Amino acid sequence: MTQLTPWERLQSEPLISNPYLTLRRDTCRLPDGQIIDDYYVLVERDVACVVALTPARELLLVEQYKHGLGRICLEIPGGVFASDAADPLAEARREFNEETGYDAPTFFHVGTLPVSPARTTIRMHLYAALDAVPCGTQQLDSTEKIIVHRLPVDTVLDLIRSGAIDVSTTVSGIFLGLDYLRRAGLLS
């Protein structure tokens, strides 16, 4: 479908580098020969997220303060990979277990979605699960405080339409996850 050519990265300078992120300043050559010497790229580990339904077909959501935005958000459970080489499925299940205290028999891979491709490397590895049931208690980091919500699918869609659920990764995740389960014949 494409007649476009990627840019060539001539040089890369890490301006900030710590366990959480790297901010790179790239010098690039464009296909027409132009040089851009100050393109900033934020490198972070990928995230894994789960659209999970209980046997009563309620969707599991987590409510949590997000400091980038500076606000409390209602989102699908998920989080950052524990290491660069982590297995996406294992990360999805681990994050889901830890944040919600629920587990599910199967996690279906729905898609891998770049989050903000102009500026970052981050992708969301999206999974869907049915028959999620409590498996214990939340296992949170000391800086995390998360409230788990179980809401009927129609209520969740109304909350998306009203803007009460608004984070783009959660909106894409819910629509795509439900579409996946319906097309697989797993959800009516």
Added chain:
Amino acid sequence: MTQLTPWERLQSEPLISNPYLTLRRDTCRLPDGQIIDDYYVLVERDVACVVALTPARELLLVEQYKHGLGRICLEIPGGVFASDAADPLAEARREFNEETGYDAPTFFHVGTLPVSPARTTIRMHLYAALDAVPCGTQQLDSTEKIIVHRLPVDTVLDLIRSGAIDVSTTVSGIFLGLDYLRRAGLLS
């Protein structure tokens, strides 16, 4: 719905600050008194995006190299606000006109979606439009090269399901934009 308390930002140090972005290092006090002294936040201007259909009910998409991800992406048209105080509707229309060479009689505000709230301030201001028609030629920056595609809605949904259209903001934008138009009785 919430019993959660936002973090208190005690101090903010701009590590990188240029016309494109600011990277802040925040010192925060958590509700339990814990101090985090190295929370990094990427501050960028918001973006405006448009889910637009032609009179033949084809969806307008743009294909473009994205250097954060390092890959060519197929996305809904849109872009970064020209200034911090810009009017979202005017930005949506301007970006749409410039990237596609199309215009539409009305741009409906569908929602405002945070893109990556743990780390960034950026929100996508999402608009939907019908009856988009050519209004001239693309007006691109010297570093931009964009191919415009017009595809039937069903084809676009198949491309999302196959992963050929994968960017989270585009996936959430298309599902939410089509849902908005259908519920408003503007699309069957």
